[in-house]
Amino acid sequence: MTSPDRAPAELRRGAIGFVDALVIGLASTSPAYSLAAVMGAVVALVGVYAPGVFLASFLPMLLIASAFYYLNRADQDCGTTFSWVTRAMGPWFGWLGGWAISMTGVLVIGSLAEVGVRFGLLSLQLDGIADTTWAVRTLSVLLILAMTAVCVIGTEVSARFQNVLIIAQVVALLAFAAVALVKGLGGDAVEGGGLSPSWSWLNPFGAGGAALTGGLLLGVFIYWGWESAVNLTEETQDSASAPGRAGVVSTVVLLVTYLAVAYAVLVYSGTDYLEANAEEAEDLFVLLARDVLGGWDWVLLLAISTSAIASTQTTILPASRTGLSMARRHALPPGLARIHPRFRTPDVSTWTVAGIASAWYVVVNLISENALFDSITALSLLIAFYYSLTGIACAVFHRDRLTRSVRDALLIGVGPLVGAGLLIWLLVESIGDLSDPANSDSGVAWFGLGPPLVIGIGIFALGIVVMLCWRVRDRRFWTEQRTTADRLEADVAAGRSGASVVDPAP
Template sequence: MAADTPPETTPRAATATAVPAGRGGTTVTAAPPGTAVPSGNGTPTAQAPAGTLTPDAIGFLDALAIGLNATSPAYSLAAVIGPLVALVGVHAPGVILASFVPMLLIASAFHFLNRADPDCGTTFSWVTRALGPTTGWLGGWAIAMTGVLVVGSLADVAVGFGLLAVGADGLADNSLVREALTVLLILLMSWLCVRGTEASARFQNVLVLLQVLCLIVFAAVAVYRVHAGTGSLDAVRPAVDWLDPFGAGGSALTGGLLLGVFAYWGWESAVNLTEETKDPANAPGRAGIWSTVVLLATYLAVAFAVVAYAGTAYLAGRADSEEDVFAALAREVLGGWDWILLLAVATSALASTQTTIIPASRTALSMARRRALPAAFANIDPRRGTPGTSTWWVTGTAIVWYVVIHRISENALADSLTALSLLIAFYYALTGIACAVWYRRRLMRGPGPFLLLGAGPLLGSAMLIWLLAEAVADMADPAHASSSTAWFGLGAPLVIALFLAGAGVVLMLLRRAASGAFWRERPGVAPEAP
């Protein structure tokens, strides 16, 4: 085995540290930096980091708040409700309900995989163990790129709605001011991430309570005005058949489900903090599952209220303005109290700006530990116990992406978010497959293991792969892009996704040529339960 060890894994004198192991939630004594560490199947994989993330920094409720905020409930609803109603009409709540099914199944896969391997790299680590290093690297790259794609958009929304909430409409319409404030906000949120996980969790707890409270007030007032007949728009009485996702059918349903997947995305940030959470083998996974359940209840309540109050014609007519739908509805529903909903969207996007940095930075850290990325990405601040280097790299890349894509066209950010949905479906599907493969020797032990470890995750993955294939075919037509602009004869979102995928393959090959240690790992299976 020593003959197979590359030069960069030659041991050097240093102090050993305890890091999470690859199985069972136990810990192992990590060798000094520079020593190869066995993976879950016995293959030497990576150098142990010079330090470790802060253990027991947050609890279950903190992780739940972070998982909820990472999805940015108010912003996600604001961004998708118009396009969703334009596609499926009053069946928008039904599509939101249908989109919950693959999310719950994949959240279950995250829970069980985290119990076997509580690694902050989540999908990257699990897919590597189950399917091999090349597939695992691509899964990790997809997670990192989702953060890069969306952080700028989230911060931009937080700035815009924050300015509207305080009555600074003129500044909100000034693109240069908004861009400058967005960059400053991204830097501030990154600094909070680096400062410490405990501080981040306290900040997130306040924000999640604030935005959920604002959403409840908005939904309650909207429903009351519908029943009282005091609404100013074409109100529609809510009906149970709105929960039928097949009411629109065909390509409309496919597009709607993809929007729904985007709306739920982000809950796994709770699992990316597994090494910093109390009871790391169980609490983060449960927080992820409960995040999807709370999101379902919130989304259905607000979707029913919005569709009932505004009607389908109003919402469909504003499909291209995306999050501006809520800005207009705030004035319609709440009048002079419109700042309540504006504040909800602003705090939602603000919270998600911070929490979206977490999975990208922790994934980069995990990849660097195993030499899938340069060792510098594994640096951990010895005083704060946070991955400073990987966090600032994600931040810098996200800022560059935001500034460049924002200058290309007004709707390029929307196309970027559509491309994001493809990456989300890809790495979620990989995770479900990895769960079934990793636990394959346990699937025949009874209906529980078969359903929870195999059939459920595979069903969720199959649904996401179908959505991914349908979306790629659909986005090949430039008419379906948010900007309806053709890039190289294809829709802009598909070009963005293909560009990022191609860049990932190139960087993977370059890294493999520079250091092949990670690619000598071999996939394995879950160890036998005691």
């Protein structure tokens, strides 16, 4: 009989299905909050060509989603990028990829929780509490703890919770878009609005190169997070294909949603209104909600709240699963590999992520609110880094198969490499942009650079220090050898590997 003190070796297999994985992928991107956060800024950069920027930003996401699909077909490991990059490119790159995924969660979880709390209070017309800093921050930490508890209790509970939240926010977004479109076309728009929609708005190059670069940096942010579905691969039915398909489909659903809302907002408000209120970030949608929906503005406010709450929970999932995967491969302390004996979830890793994220949120807020926003801006560096690593790893890991057909060469090799190349270009552009202190929320210089770049460099530097220290402590992970999908499949067939491998063809 198994001792109650000993956790089972595996996560709960088949806990969720394809639809659940799709919902989690969508919820992780926080579509309502993401649109609210970047819509004004993108319009300020490119005007009516904002839909074109959202369309162009979709391309690298789709190509990287393809990489996730084919890599997951070969190796169903909840560590995703960490595991795949380790197999394809070696332990050093793999460890850094895993670190980047975990740190994105740490940087953004507190901010998401705060948005969820504040907009929830606004939707309940509790504006006084929403404007009370200590109350919002206290409730935000409590929300992080509550969402962490949901993650620990079980993946099935998490999925059911997300199903409710995603329906609420998508329905609210579409209702808002429909009313805004009708009012805009019917002459009941704000001054400067009432634009006639045009196919030309889908042209991402309409505003010029420099504006496009800035817009794409923001555009990538609103798609980030869909891969959370793949982090649950070990807990998903048909784990070889369903999580990867969920990731690909979620990017397409997001594209349609973003284009619909962008067109509706532009038709109703025009560009002048959006540009004038661009610095209000998500508060822009507070203004729009009241203009468009009148007494029903709480519907959109609640959608943004549920969007952020849902993303708070689903952002914990990939960070905790990555920690679990790294720990069981001896790349992090073994305690993080513990799986709860009853709930079959990585409870130690999950609570660790929540604890670090809460501490980061509180400490950075004590420095200044702008410092918190700067830490979120640093996300673009980490996102571009681990997404591009994944794209490269896909081509390297499947290199034996790229000559078998034109289709394999394009979908498994060329596509992911192009996606990685685009993200590397954006990473370089982002570094140049963030080096200027004037482009930060605080507007001050840290060591002569913009705070977001300093935070990003600091996180990478800290990761390297932790990696080197752990390598001195336990060298086992660094003995892993690079391999290919074909060799890994042969090893599994011969009983030499614990990974699950199937043919990557759909």
